Amino acid sequence: MELHILEHELTVCKLRDVSAIDLSTPFYFIGRTDEEISLVCRTQDTPEATTHRDDGWRAFRIQGELDFSLIGILSRITGILAESGVGIFAVSTYNTDYVLVKRENFDRAIDSLKCAGYTFA
DSSP states (O other), rough: OOOEEEEOOEEEEESSGGGGGGTTOOEEEEOOOSSOEEEEEEEEGSSEEEEEEEEEEEEEESSOOTTOOOOOOOHHHHHHHHHTTOOOEEOOOOOOOEEEEEEGGGGHHHHHHHTTEEEOO
């Protein structure tokens, strides 16, 4: 399976409302529940009006569109990373999954996945 490394650094943060988000930026993910509004975005695009903020994330995505009937794809990747002592933050979209890893663990994560047979674009 092929994975694609995103070139930019990311920030994971919480917001009081979505009005501070610049929806014209090329990469962002908004999650809203009854308890919070979370945003994953390029660090350079992080709104100033965050209530909590965690910088220093790198990411890769699973290439291609994943059929909803596929089972265990994200589980296998996160299992390999867990065995390597790498924590993750995962984001799923309609098409695919994104795995975020802290910058200081990113090379170890990539090496572990390569050893397990994954390729990177």
